[in-house]
Amino acid sequence: MAAAAPPANPASITTLAVERSLASRKRDWLGQVFQVVLLLSLILSLAIIVFLLSNVLGGAWRVWTDRGTDFLTEGGSRQAEAAGVWQGIRGTLTLVGFVVLLAFPIGIASAIYLEEYAPDNTLTKFINVNIRNLTGVPSVVYGLLGLAVFVRTFGLDRNDEGGLTGGKSVISAGLTLAVLVLPIVIITSAEAIRAVPRSIREAGYGVGASRWEVTRMLVLPSAAPGILTGTVLAISRAMGEAAPILLIGANTGFFSSGNQSFVEQLQGTFTALPAVIFGWARETSEFRDVTAAAIFVLLVITVLANGTAVWLRNRFEKQW
Amino acid sequence: MNQLTEQTLVTVTLPESSPERSGDAANRADDDSVFSLRGVNVHYGSFHAVRDITMEIPRRQITALIGPSGCGKSTLLRCFNRMNDLITTAKVSGSVIYNGENLYDSYVDAVEVRRRIGMVFQKPNPFPKSIYDNIAFGPKVNGIKGNMDDLVEQALRDAALWDEVKDKLKQNAYGLSGGQQQRMCIARAIAVQPDVILMDEPCSALDPIASARIEDLMTELKAQYTIVIVTHNMQQAARVSDRTAFFTVEVDEARSSRTGILVEFDTAQRIFTNPSDSRTEAYITGRFG
Ligand SMILES: Nc1ncnc2c1ncn2[C@@H]1O[C@H](COP(=O)(O)OP(=O)(O)OP(=O)(O)O)[C@@H](O)[C@H]1O
Ligand SMILES: [Mg+2]
Numbered sequence: 088m089a090a091a092a093p094p095a096n097p098a099s100i101t102t103l104a105v106e107r108s109l110a111s112r113k114r115d116w117l118g119q120v121f122q123v124v125l126l127l128s129l130i131l132s133l134a135i136i137v138f139l140l141s142n143v144l145g146g147a148w149r150v151w152t153d154r155g156t157d158f159l160t161e162g163g164s165r166q167a168e169a170a171g172v173w174q175g176i177r178g179t180l181t182l183v184g185f186v187v188l189l190a191f192p193i194g195i196a197s198a199i200y201l202e203e204y205a206p207d208n209t210l211t212k213f214i215n216v217n218i219r220n221l222t223g224v225p226s227v228v229y230g231l232l233g234l235a236v237f238v239r240t241f242g243l244d245r246n247d248e249g250g251l252t253g254g255k256s257v258i259s260a261g262l263t264l265a266v267l268v269l270p271i272v273i274i275t276s277a278e279a280i281r282a283v284p285r286s287i288r289e290a291g292y293g294v295g296a297s298r299w300e301v302t303r304m305l306v307l308p309s310a311a312p313g314i315l316t317g318t319v320l321a322i323s324r325a326m327g328e329a330a331p332i333l334l335i336g337a338n339t340g341f342f343s344s345g346n347q348s349f350v351e352q353l354q355g356t357f358t359a360l361p362a363v364i365f366g367w368a369r370e371t372s373e374f375r376d377v378t379a380a381a382i383f384v385l386l387v388i389t390v391l392a393n394g395t396a397v398w399l400r401n402r403f404e405k406q407w
Numbered sequence: 408m409n410q411l412t413e414q415t416l417v418t419v420t421l422p423e424s425s426p427e428r429s430g431d432a433a434n435r436a437d438d439d440s441v442f443s444l445r446g447v448n449v450h451y452g453s454f455h456a457v458r459d460i461t462m463e464i465p466r467r468q469i470t471a472l473i474g475p476s477g478c479g480k481s482t483l484l485r486c487f488n489r490m491n492d493l494i495t496t497a498k499v500s501g502s503v504i505y506n507g508e509n510l511y512d513s514y515v516d517a518v519e520v521r522r523r524i525g526m527v528f529q530k531p532n533p534f535p536k537s538i539y540d541n542i543a544f545g546p547k548v549n550g551i552k553g554n555m556d557d558l559v560e561q562a563l564r565d566a567a568l569w570d571e572v573k574d575k576l577k578q579n580a581y582g583l584s585g586g587q588q589q590r591m592c593i594a595r596a597i598a599v600q601p602d603v604i605l606m607d608e609p610c611s612a613l614d615p616i617a618s619a620r621i622e623d624l625m626t627e628l629k630a631q632y633t634i635v636i637v638t639h640n641m642q643q644a645a646r647v648s649d650r651t652a653f654f655t656v657e658v659d660e661a662r663s664s665r666t667g668i669l670v671e672f673d674t675a676q677r678i679f680t681n682p683s684d685s686r687t688e689a690y691i692t693g694r695f696g
Contacts, residue, residue, distance in 0.1 A: 292518075300548045
């Protein structure tokens with residue numbers, strides 16, 4: 088059929104018209120520009136991350152090939168070739184232990200109280216808003232708080248020597264980090280509890296369960312995945328914070344712990360991976376590779392912690 | 408939810424048939440009624456939702472509450488087992504006398520009340536657990552003795568669901584169809600061996616066949632239980648209920664208030680064939696609501 092010839096029947100006229108209108112539909116060019124801008128920002132941020140990671144990985148790789156696992160088991164040293172992250176890892180895990188033991192029970196209990204028990208009045212709302220605000224307070228402020236309260240007030244006795252917490256100690260740092268993540272734990276747990284549908288609670292009360300039974304047997308299991316997600320955030324945050332522990336007086340490299348009792352160790356000086364990284368980053372350029380390697384170790388530990396929590400969360404979800 | 412805390416401090420066992428309590432003579436309803444409501448008013452904050460309800464609920468019969476949307480049927484139904492305690496703003500006055508005891512007396516334990524007076528909700532609300540655990544939950548928290556497997560089986564048989572689920576008791580209850588879920592919720596209510604079952608529009612989410620099954624079920628259950636049902640389906644009320652209460656909304660333009668009132672309460676037969684109030688007649692013939 089010739090191009091100029093009119094179509095044979097009316098049906099194909101319609102088809103042509105539809106085809107044309109579909110093909111020549113005017114593009115929403117503003118939308119396209121927007122899409123390109125979004126894509127570019129994604130690429131930019133990915134590029135930055137890749138650049139940083141390759142930097143870190145490069146250093147970490149050189150340390151690994153030179154020294155293998157020695158780097159993980161050695162303590163601090165003035166020589167870059169001998170410096171290891173063992174004390175940092177141990178310190179970070181101890182601090183996380185504090186957070187898990189202190190902030191999680193207190194935070195989850197507070198969330199349960201706020202959501203299930205507290206009267207729905209202005210005081211409760213006021214408390215809620217303030218906890219929410221606390222999650223936005225810069226961590227350095229918590230560091231100052233820890234310095235004032237745990238290090239000075241509870242840490243020094245009348246002769247300005249080590250008191251209850253032992254001053255610049257593991258205990259002071261652990262308490263500070265626990266306080267720092269407490270609002271996060273409360274808010275995320277409260278949100279998870281609030282997300283449990285009202286109908287589930289009503290069903291529970293409807294068969295004669297008490298409030299505690301409804302909370303323990305119905306609400307908490309349903310909220311558990313959400314609560315676990317909150318605790319992941321809290322642990323990652325606690326592991327990565329440098330400012331508060333530096334303020335409290337983390338050792339930034341060279342210290343040795345002798346044969347002390349458990350309590351003495353807790354009251355003794357401390358360090359953590361972010362503090363180790365901070366210390367090495369200020370050293371001479373010989374320390375550049377070990378710094379990168381330490382950052383890599385911190386990343387791996389954070390990813391492991393997150394992975395564990397995600398795994399736990401999925402397990403809980405499957406049980407339902 | 409706050410009232411609940413005070414109430415749970417005191418545990419009172421409500422007797423199946425009330426003993427002669429001195430001074431309670433006035434409270435004692437005749438033996439044929441399970442509940443007698445005396446001047447019940449419900450407020451949500453300053454909103455007067457239900458006014459001055461006085462009625463008797465007969466034992467081992469089906470009582471239907473009907474009326475236009477928003478007239479306070481659910482609100483009133485939730486007074487029968489103190490479910491309104493869960494709504495902070497709700498305030499109930501007057502007395503809801505259950506076998507001679509006022510459920511709203513300060514010494515009465517709301518948790519114990521709800522064990523004896525079970526509830527089935529408008530939307531099926533299974534726990535996110537297995538079918539078995541759904542049924543076993545109530546007996547477990549109430550410390551009911553006996554073989555749990557038998558208990559679960561009996562409840563599911565009573566709810567006419569056993570044959571459909573006996574091979575998948577360990578599966579999640581959300582895998583059931585809507586109608587099956589609702590019958591499972593009825594089984595869950597039955598499993599704690601209550602005295603009364605309250606049902607708030609139990610068939611509204613179901614197709615006619617599933618509704619018919621639940622209606623049959625109710626007729627069977629009334630041999631053992633007293634049933635109070637809220638329904639929007641007039642045919643359903645006419646079919647299953649022995650007595651029917653018609654509520655309506657009284658609108659006061661001046662004070663812009665909408666309050667639910669009880670218009671007429673009689674045998675279903677009378678309400679649906681020969682109502683004495685013109686508003687009832689208008690509603691059941693479909694000229695209103
Ligand atoms: N939790 C609540 N807070 C405030 N007001 C409420 C609450 N629940 C119900 N009401 C109000 O009380 C009145 C009665 O509501 P209710 O749910 O008892 O009506 P209903 O007769 O069950 O209606 P429907 O047939 O639509 O279910 C309505 O005006 C409603 O807006
Ligand atoms: Mg209703």
